[in-house]
Amino acid sequence: MSVKVSMKVNGKPAAAEVEARTLLVTFIRENLRLTGTHVGCDTAQCGACTVLMNGRAIKSCSIVAMQAEGADIMTIEGVAKPDGTLHPMQQAFKENHGLQCGFCTPGMVMNALDFAKSHPNCTEKEVRESLEGNLCRCTGYHNIVKSIMAGARAMGGKI
Amino acid sequence: MNAPLIGARIQRKEDYRFLTGAGQYTDDVALPRQSHAAFLRSPHAHAKIRKVSIDQAKSAPGVLAVYTGADLAAAKVGGLPCGWLITDVNGQPMKEPPYPALAQGKVRHVGERVAVVVAETAAQARDAAELIDVDYEVLPAVTDGTKAKGGSALHEVAPDNTCYVWALGDKAAVDAAFSKAAHVTKLEFVNNRLVPNAIEPRAANASYSRAEDGYTLYVASQNPHVERLLMTAFVLGLPENKVRVVAPDVGGGFGSKIYLYPEDVVVTWASKQLNRPVKWTSDRSEAFLSDAHGRDHVTLAELALDKNGKFLAMRVRTNANLGAYLSTFASCIPTILYATLLAGQYTTPLIYCEVTAVFTNTTPVDAYRGAGRPEATYVVERLVETAARELKLDPVEIRRRNFIKTFPYQTPVALCYDTGNYEATLSAALDIANVGGFQKRKEESLKKGKLRGIGYACYIEACGIAPSNVAGSLGARAGLFEAGEIRVHPTGTVTVFTGSHSHGQGHETTFAQVVADRLGLPIEAVEIVHGDTSKILFGMGTYGSRSLAVGGTAIVKALDKIVAKGKKIAAHLMEAAEADIEYDRGVFKVAGTDKQKAFGEVAFAAYVPHNYPLDKLEPGLNENAFYDPTNFTFPAGTYVCEVEVDRDTGTTEIASFTAVDDFGKVINPMIVEGQVHGGLAQGIGQALTEGCRYDDSGQLLTGSLADYSIPRAADVPTFKIDTRETPCTHNPLGVKGCGEAGAIGAPAAVINAITDALGVNDLAMPATAQTVWRTLQKKAA
Numbered sequence: 001m002s003v004k005v006s007m008k009v010n011g012k013p014a015a016a017e018v019e020a021r022t023l024l025v026t027f028i029r030e031n032l033r034l035t036g037t038h039v040g041c042d043t044a045q046c047g048a049c050t051v052l053m054n055g056r057a058i059k060s061c062s063i064v065a066m067q068a069e070g071a072d073i074m075t076i077e078g079v080a081k082p083d084g085t086l087h088p089m090q091q092a093f094k095e096n097h098g099l100q101c102g103f104c105t106p107g108m109v110m111n112a113l114d115f116a117k118s119h120p121n122c123t124e125k126e127v128r129e130s131l132e133g134n135l136c137r138c139t140g141y142h143n144i145v146k147s148i149m150a151g152a153r154a155m156g157g158k159i
Numbered sequence: 160m161n162a163p164l165i166g167a168r169i170q171r172k173e174d175y176r177f178l179t180g181a182g183q184y185t186d187d188v189a190l191p192r193q194s195h196a197a198f199l200r201s202p203h204a205h206a207k208i209r210k211v212s213i214d215q216a217k218s219a220p221g222v223l224a225v226y227t228g229a230d231l232a233a234a235k236v237g238g239l240p241c242g243w244l245i246t247d248v249n250g251q252p253m254k255e256p257p258y259p260a261l262a263q264g265k266v267r268h269v270g271e272r273v274a275v276v277v278a279e280t281a282a283q284a285r286d287a288a289e290l291i292d293v294d295y296e297v298l299p300a301v302t303d304g305t306k307a308k309g310g311s312a313l314h315e316v317a318p319d320n321t322c323y324v325w326a327l328g329d330k331a332a333v334d335a336a337f338s339k340a341a342h343v344t345k346l347e348f349v350n351n352r353l354v355p356n357a358i359e360p361r362a363a364n365a366s367y368s369r370a371e372d373g374y375t376l377y378v379a380s381q382n383p384h385v386e387r388l389l390m391t392a393f394v395l396g397l398p399e400n401k402v403r404v405v406a407p408d409v410g411g412g413f414g415s416k417i418y419l420y421p422e423d424v425v426v427t428w429a430s431k432q433l434n435r436p437v438k439w440t441s442d443r444s445e446a447f448l449s450d451a452h453g454r455d456h457v458t459l460a461e462l463a464l465d466k467n468g469k470f471l472a473m474r475v476r477t478n479a480n481l482g483a484y485l486s487t488f489a490s491c492i493p494t495i496l497y498a499t500l501l502a503g504q505y506t507t508p509l510i511y512c513e514v515t516a517v518f519t520n521t522t523p524v525d526a527y528r529g530a531g532r533p534e535a536t537y538v539v540e541r542l543v544e545t546a547a548r549e550l551k552l553d554p555v556e557i558r559r560r561n562f563i564k565t566f567p568y569q570t571p572v573a574l575c576y577d578t579g580n581y582e583a584t585l586s587a588a589l590d591i592a593n594v595g596g597f598q599k600r601k602e603e604s605l606k607k608g609k610l611r612g613i614g615y616a617c618y619i620e621a622c623g624i625a626p627s628n629v630a631g632s633l634g635a636r637a638g639l640f641e642a643g644e645i646r647v648h649p650t651g652t653v654t655v656f657t658g659s660h661s662h663g664q665g666h667e668t669t670f671a672q673v674v675a676d677r678l679g680l681p682i683e684a685v686e687i688v689h690g691d692t693s694k695i696l697f698g699m700g701t702y703g704s705r706s707l708a709v710g711g712t713a714i715v716k717a718l719d720k721i722v723a724k725g726k727k728i729a730a731h732l733m734e735a736a737e738a739d740i741e742y743d744r745g746v747f748k749v750a751g752t753d754k755q756k757a758f759g760e761v762a763f764a765a766y767v768p769h770n771y772p773l774d775k776l777e778p779g780l781n782e783n784a785f786y787d788p789t790n791f792t793f794p795a796g797t798y799v800c801e802v803e804v805d806r807d808t809g810t811t812e813i814a815s816f817t818a819v820d821d822f823g824k825v826i827n828p829m830i831v832e833g834q835v836h837g838g839l840a841q842g843i844g845q846a847l848t849e850g851c852r853y854d855d856s857g858q859l860l861t862g863s864l865a866d867y868s869i870p871r872a873a874d875v876p877t878f879k880i881d882t883r884e885t886p887c888t889h890n891p892l893g894v895k896g897c898g899e900a901g902a903i904g905a906p907a908a909v910i911n912a913i914t915d916a917l918g919v920n921d922l923a924m925p926a927t928a929q930t931v932w933r934t935l936q937k938k939a940a
Contacts, residue, residue, distance in 0.1 A: 035187035036180015040358040041443035045864035048358060076180035090178040094170055097829045101663030102177025103359040103410025131872035137358050137411050138663045140840030141872040
């Protein structure tokens with residue numbers, strides 16, 4: 001069974017005819033060719049597929065595209081300014097070496113954006129707890145935690 | 160004048176693309192007329208295949224083809240080769256059973272590939288794979304390496320499931336030393352089986368061009384040239400020049416992406432059959448079943464000491480579980496990269512190690528971050544710590560009494576350490592960890608009802624395996640050099656081609672720092688290219704923490720040639736003698752004069768040779784070099800771990816972790832620290848949370864990230880780390896390698912700390928809350 005889905009992705013309308021079982025992440029990666037959102041597992045553990053849906057971080061592997069009908073989605077491709085200037089959270093990851101292979105990074109940044117808007121002065125413990133749903137195998141989290149704390153302060157509670 | 164770049168915390172050149180979603184990993188590559196493959200995998204650990212019925216799958220929607228082992232056999236597709244021949248204690252070659260890309264008549268582990276479906280979409284391929292009907296005759300399985308010998312035989316060539324029994328050292332001398340020892344410490348260890356779990360799952364996307372009669376394979380690989388060599392020469396029988404292998408952005412490897420895998424072979428072969436690009440991307444469940452695992456040793460280890468705690472001899476007997484087939488470098492990990500490290504940082508004069516490597520009905524085991532060296536370090540450092548407790552010596556003091564202090568040092572297990580300063584890293588670690596304050600902290604913990612323990616690990620590792628001729632004499636079937644090329648463009652910018660591969664290590668930055676510093680150019684003028692056999696002259700890839708020590712040195716050699724040629728050109732341009740030309744940070748100067756030419760002017764003259772010594776010199780400024788090291792490098796360091804154990808729940812918290820490493824010269828401290836952090840987390844994962852388990856029938860019990868626990872952010876602490884530098888003596892950069900140290904030293908430090916807290920000597924990894932709680936109950940009983 002195929003269905004038509006339409007939503008806003010990174011501020012632009014996006015629509016396609018897809019199989020009903022199509023996951024949101026598959027729609028984003030395959031139909032829209034926005035390949036910055038990654039798939040690292042099949043049990044909703046790793047968080048590499050995290051995007052913002054109506055401003056909240058969700059795992060795009062865990063809902064079908066239909067469930068995002070009419071939603072406002074932001075992926076990693078929509079985070080920097082249109083002129084290419086990095087968002088303060090992205091800049092914080094760069095300055096604090098919060099990424100190595102880069103594969104978990106988009107999910108880390110998207111999750112951090114949602115977390116930081118309500119935790120501008122977060123503690124290390126809060127940041128580590130906020131990463132419960134995001135796995136990284138390269139960094140040992142040390143510099144991701146530093147990045148998110150720095151990024152949250154730079155954001156001042158606003159995405 | 161530019162600020163020195165060596166030793167500078169330069170932010171990474173690669174980060175912008177990763178932070179904006181512009182990275183290009185293998186699964187991101189979509190080719191025109193792309194098709195998709197799905198593999199049908201064995202649900203049984205050991206079974207004969209009576210019949211494979213594919214008709215229903217073939218007629219399913221979107222299906223282009225279904226292939227089985229019979230199709231590959233008919234097409235004369237060979238088995239996967241092993242890259243290292245081990246000779247056993249009787250002088251016989253190890254047993255090398257066939258390793259077919261798709262099962263031939265029998266399956267030997269859960270997850271083995273039985274058939275492949277290629278379809279228009281990935282979903283259609285998966286749907287159709289479920290329609291394949293396989294008639295299996297299930298056989299008894301063996302998963303425990305120590306029971307392999309009496310188990311049902313996996314392979315005809317190895318009826319007792321033994322690949323080899325191998326030994327290193329003088330057994331008679333070691334036995335004699337033990338018989339005279341004042342004290343013997345004896346422990347049995349299990350070095351738990353681990354699943355690497357790079358967050359990017361493996362992927363391969365192959366296409367065939369009729370116009371070129373050639374193939375292109377995009378693959379998540381740590382070493383594209385090795386992948387090409389093995390696949391063309393040993394499996395598909397293709398001319399190497401007709402195959403291009405590209406390893407684009409790769410999302411972590413940790414060893415698991417070194418090897419040639421059956422899926423890579425199958426999609427490459429199928430792309431020509433179908434004249435369509437064929438892509439396969441692993442999901443995590445498949446990764447657990449099919450990516451090479453790591454470790455899985457059972458070891459009986461003994462240390463003989465005199466009454467003063469001086470080590471007299473070590474005797475080690477290890478059973479190494481290789482899994483169902485020989486993965487690419489499986490055979491050298493529990494031998495050449497394990498037994499040779501058993502001297503550690505100590506002067507133990509006599510060491511004997513015997514390794515029995517066996518086949519079992521489990522996923523093949525190969526190198527995983529550290530590869531043999533974590534297993535060796537675990538043996539040595541658990542023994543040393545336990546010996547200190549038994550002799551009532553301070554664990555720091557017993558190490559100091561036995562440290563190697565003069566270099567070069569020839570160990571009794573073949574390696575010759577060129578340099579080191581173990582006291583320097585030890586004393587720095589003791590300071591940073593504030594070991595003097597431990598008793599007070601322990602008392603405070605006790606007030607909260609928590610048991611506090613401290614543990615140490617003084618590790619040594621051997622990086623940049625070399626030289627090729629020695630490795631060859633030990634059975635290596637590959638060279639262990641590296642290649643690099645410097646292409647200076649007419650405008651004076653530089654492209655560097657390296658055979659090393661970066662999958663998180665930041666080579667695009669570190670290597671650019673080396674080149675920009677040596678040439679005196681801005682770092683923006685230097686571009687690093689890696690991971691494409693059509694661009695890079697040759698390469699052995701990245702593993703064993705070799706990239707900078709071996710790959711970086713090849714680049715330095717090529718740079719020296721660039722400067723040497725530049726001097727000839729500059730001498731002509733300035734009408735001076737070549738011997739009078741000096742190169743200093745971007746400028747060729749005539750010594751003792753104010754005459755000079757910028758690097759860019761010389762480059763331009765090389766490509767627009769109007770005023771140029773064409774009779775003596777070729778135009779252009781492009782040089783390459785191959786470098787084969789004369790020895791391994793030997794990073795070393797001390798790790799100090801403090802834990803707090805909850806007596807009621809058995810939960811262990813890492814209260815602090817201090818790591819002081821000697822990696823030789825550090826090019827970019829920020830990147831080096833990041834490598835240490837990541838290694839430590841994996842080592843802590845091995846110690847506390849990670850353990851791959853099979854049931855007796857060979858079913859994988861830990862087959863997802865919900866069942867196999869890799870550390871999360873709240874499981875690891877903020878690390879306290881520092882470095883000390885004793886430069887490597889045999890490469891021009893003085894570098895040693897930093898990628899694996901954390902995973903090598905951490906497990907022993909953590910377990911030494913927990914056993915200290917509990918007051919026991921035996922504790923299995925992973926020391927989960929349940930394991931620790933049971934240990935406490937047993938002790939109390």
